[in-house]
Amino acid sequence: MSDNTALVNSVLDQLSASGHKKVVFCNDPDTGLKAIIAVHDTTLGPALGGTRMWNYVSEAEALEDVLRLSAAMTYKAAITGLNLGGGKAVIIGDSRKDKSESLMRSFGRFIKNMNGEFITAEELGTTTKDMEYIRMETEHVTGVPESIGGAGNPAPHTAKGVFLGIKACVKEVFGTDMLAGRSVVVQGIGNVGEHLVELLRAENVEVYISDINEERLQHVARTYKAKPISADKIFGIGADIYSPCALGATVNNSTIAKMKFAIIAGSANNQLADEQLHGQQLLDKGILFAPDYLINAGGLISCYSELTGFGKKRTVQLTENIYDATREVIRLSKKDNISTIKAANRIAEKRIIDIKKIKSSF
Numbered sequence: 074m075s076d077n078t079a080l081v082n083s084v085l086d087q088l089s090a091s092g093h094k095k096v097v098f099c100n101d102p103d104t105g106l107k108a109i110i111a112v113h114d115t116t117l118g119p120a121l122g123g124t125r126m127w128n129y130v131s132e133a134e135a136l137e138d139v140l141r142l143s144a145a146m147t148y149k150a151a152i153t154g155l156n157l158g159g160g161k162a163v164i165i166g167d168s169r170k171d172k173s174e175s176l177m178r179s180f181g182r183f184i185k186n187m188n189g190e191f192i193t194a195e196e197l198g199t200t201t202k203d204m205e206y207i208r209m210e211t212e213h214v215t216g217v218p219e220s221i222g223g224a225g226n227p228a229p230h231t232a233k234g235v236f237l238g239i240k241a242c243v244k245e246v247f248g249t250d251m252l253a254g255r256s257v258v259v260q261g262i263g264n265v266g267e268h269l270v271e272l273l274r275a276e277n278v279e280v281y282i283s284d285i286n287e288e289r290l291q292h293v294a295r296t297y298k299a300k301p302i303s304a305d306k307i308f309g310i311g312a313d314i315y316s317p318c319a320l321g322a323t324v325n326n327s328t329i330a331k332m333k334f335a336i337i338a339g340s341a342n343n344q345l346a347d348e349q350l351h352g353q354q355l356l357d358k359g360i361l362f363a364p365d366y367l368i369n370a371g372g373l374i375s376c377y378s379e380l381t382g383f384g385k386k387r388t389v390q391l392t393e394n395i396y397d398a399t400r401e402v403i404r405l406s407k408k409d410n411i412s413t414i415k416a417a418n419r420i421a422e423k424r425i426i427d428i429k430k431i432k433s434s435f
């Protein structure tokens with residue numbers, strides 16, 4: 074067996090293990106584009122997911138990331154009640170140095186060739202401007218600027234959903250969803266994090282913020298009267314809520330051991346380093362975890378509205394449902410004494426199975 078055969082086998086094994094339908098590897102030497110598009114499931118509709126541009130240390134790391142992220146999109150769309158499947162794309166490279174109009178348009182052509190099976194949007198390392206370039210090649214892109222008929226930046230909707238997820242958890246733990254007087258640590262005050270800080274401060278929440286970008290940290294601290302803290306202080310602090318809005322896997326063996334939070338609720342994707350293990354550890358420790366893919370669905374809802382022509386009012390209504398959906402997950406978790414992530418997965422999987430049955434009976 075040649076090395077190449079071994080590689081293909083191991084990739085296909087990974088796809089089988091994670092239940093993926095299709096993965097497309099994109100290579101364009103003319104523009105330097107190296108990207109991977111993963112389609113996880115299309116039972117509920119076309120796979121919609123953002124395109125992340127990141128300086129991955131290896132192609133294997135990029136593949137692992139896109140497989141994990143695309144599967145989460147299936148669950149996110151399903152639990153939010155949207156008629157969308159799950160997909161995601163990653164472009165390998167440094168978004169500050171390697172991006173160009175031609176690279177993004179070349180990527181757009183690969184999406185075009187998928188004939189609507191995959192629709193993209195912005196994610197870490199990509200912007201509404203990049204979506205505009207992709208739109209020049211294909212209609213299968215959302216989150217383009219409002220000036221050309223799109224819904225624009227999805228981050229404010231994502232932040233609103235996270236805010237409502239926090240409220241639903243606060244209601245469970247403290248008996249009221251009034252946030253005044255509560256304290257929150259927001260880790261990562263980028264696009265979503267800053268909007269979240271604004272919403273929290275408007276309700277007189279005591280907000281601690283942390284970011285590796287010192288300039289941004291000071292700016293957000295000044296603008297909203299939030300308290301900057303260094304990264305090493307996050308897990309020792311006695312705040313009520315931890316809101317991860319930067320990277321995934323920040324909830325792990327070492328951080329859980331230090332945590333004194335009552336609630337974890339943030340926008341970052343895949344916050345639990347190991348879903349089963351750490352979901353259970355949080356349950357055992359009495360820390361309420363708001364499933365990330367549920368409460369960060371506001372951005373996806375905004376993209377869905379753009380696709381379906383729903384408009385802003387419907388986006389707001391659908392985003393507001395995140396409060397009730399979070400309460401529903403908490404109820405199931407308590408009833409069956411299972412972690413909230415397991416409860417959320419059950420609800421999402423049930424919807425996919427139910428719709429599959431309808432499809433096969435007609």
Ligand code: NAD
Nearest residue numbers: 227228231261263264265284285286318319340341342372
């Ligand atoms: P962003 O790039 O605008 O902001 C991320 C921020 O985190 C930046 O300010 C960055 O400096 C900071 N950061 C990076 N590493 C850090 C670290 N180790 N500690 C502290 N801060 C760190 O991204 P965003 O659009 O705000 O998204 C934030 C998270 O939410 C990401 O995980 C993203 O995948 C997820 N998410 C975003 C959306 C959306 O609508 N933008 C939707 C769903 C999920």
